[in-house]
Amino acid sequence: MKKIMMLLAxxxxxxxxxxxxxxxxxxxxxLNKKIVREFYxxxxxxxxxxxxxxxxxPRYIQHNQRAADGAEGLKDFIRFLRDKFPDAHSEIKxxxxxxxxxxxxxxxxxxxxxxxxxxxxxxxxxxxxIVEHWDVHEDILEKAANPNGMF
Amino acid sequence: MKKIMMLLAxxxxxxxxxxxxxxxxxxxxxLNKKIVREFYxxxxxxxxxxxxxxxxxPRYIQHNQRAADGAEGLKDFIRFLRDKFPDAHSEIKxxxxxxxxxxxxxxxxxxxxxxxxxxxxxxxxxxxxIVEHWDVHEDILEKAANPNGMF
Numbered sequence: 001m002k003k004i005m006m007l008l009a010x011x012x013x014x015x016x017x018x019x020x021x022x023x024x025x026x027x028x029x030x031l032n033k034k035i036v037r038e039f040y041x042x043x044x045x046x047x048x049x050x051x052x053x054x055x056x057x058p059r060y061i062q063h064n065q066r067a068a069d070g071a072e073g074l075k076d077f078i079r080f081l082r083d084k085f086p087d088a089h090s091e092i093k094x095x096x097x098x099x100x101x102x103x104x105x106x107x108x109x110x111x112x113x114x115x116x117x118x119x120x121x122x123x124x125x126x127x128x129x130i131v132e133h134w135d136v137h138e139d140i141l142e143k144a145a146n147p148n149g150m151f
Numbered sequence: 152m153k154k155i156m157m158l159l160a161x162x163x164x165x166x167x168x169x170x171x172x173x174x175x176x177x178x179x180x181x182l183n184k185k186i187v188r189e190f191y192x193x194x195x196x197x198x199x200x201x202x203x204x205x206x207x208x209p210r211y212i213q214h215n216q217r218a219a220d221g222a223e224g225l226k227d228f229i230r231f232l233r234d235k236f237p238d239a240h241s242e243i244k245x246x247x248x249x250x251x252x253x254x255x256x257x258x259x260x261x262x263x264x265x266x267x268x269x270x271x272x273x274x275x276x277x278x279x280x281i282v283e284h285w286d287v288h289e290d291i292l293e294k295a296a297n298p299n300g301m302f
Contacts, residue, residue: 003155011162029249063302065295073297094273096249098180103247103254105273105285120271120287122245122256134256134301136271136287144216146224150285151214 029097032125036102037092039130040121044090044108049078057129064135085110090119093151100125107151108137115140118150180248183276187253188243190281191272195241195259200229208280215286236261241270244302251276258302259288266291269301 035055043052053071060071067073081088089112094105102123109116117137124132140150186206194203204222211222218224232239240263245256253274260267268288275283291301 004158007155007158007162011158011165014162014166061299062297063299065292065297065301067296069297069299094252096247096252096254098247098249098254101245101247103249103271118285118287120254120273122271134269136269136289136301138216138287138289141216145218146213146216146220148212148214148220150216150287 029102031128032100032102033095033097035125035128036104036123036130037095039123040090040092040104040106043074043078044081044088047078047082047086047088049075052078055130057126057131059131061132063133087112105151115142180253182279183251183253184246184248186276186279187255187274187281188246190274191241191243191255191257194225194229195232195239198229198233198237198239200226203229206281208277208282210282212283214284238263256302266293 039052039055042048042055046052052074056071056074060069060074062069062073064077067077088108088110090106090108092104092106096103096105102125104119104121104123106119106121107116108119117139119138120136122134123130138150144150190203190206193199193206197203203225207222207225211220211225213220213224215228218228239259239261241257241259243255243257247254247256253276255270255272255274257270257272258267259270268290270289271287273285274281289301295301
């Protein structure tokens with residue numbers, strides 16, 4: 001009977017360990033998605049650098065070719081948005097996560113009523129903080145070659 | 152002794168099941184990455200529609216605003232590349248997968264020696280076949296606001 005109890009306990013520990021490893025991977029990526037969504041809304045829609053900057057790591061490596069490097073570059077970009085396009089709004093259409101990366105597929109509209117731009121943003125996270133950013137932008141044409149839309 | 156053997160067998164089955172679920176998720180996404188890499192190289196670099204089309208599902212929903220819908224649209228696009236930019240080459244810089252999606256971060260150069268374009272492609276797969284595609288393109292500028300490059 002003792003042996004059976006031991007074996008049962010061992011089984012429970014093993015299954016829990018495997019499940020926890022699985023859950024940790026999923027939870028980590030789900031948490032990263034949540035962090036990036038919140039950061040994006042604060043930075044791009046609320047245009048609140050102070051609030052957004054709390055999501056940044058000790059370094060923020062910028063690959064957007066029109067933005068200066070680091071947190072200061074983000075600050076400048078948010079100030080530019082506030083000044084020139086106070087009503088700019090970005091709608092996140094899809095969120096993906098893989099390893100330490102979160103990828104957003106976004107419809108960005110700088111002036112309400114315009115067609116706007118399709119954007120993909122890629123963020124790299126470290127210890128639940130955003131440390132690196134890449135993006136690609138493409139203006140949406142008036143007429144497309146197919147009826148499916150860019151999203 | 153019989154009880155212990157039964158319990159051992161049950162343990163093995165349970166652990167195997169949990170591990171298989173974990174492995175299937177990972178293998179599925181790794182396989183999808185491999186499929187998309189092969190498809191991309193055949194379509195964009197080798198410009199071989201016949202070979203690439205074997206990777207497509209019964210429908211290929213196109214969101215690239217300059218390409219016609221379906222496999223026929225891809226055929227036309229590959230023909231255009233062959234005719235106008237026979238040396239066009241795309242280098243995959245990063246590959247991500249989440250759920251049924253594979254995301255590529257790509258440096259596309261249509262004419263050797265030019266700066267080229269940063270691209271993100273998003274593919275959706277069903278039963279290991281590519282059934283939907285979105286993308287975003289941005290020309291690489293001569294001078295960027297930071298020293299980090301677009302990749």
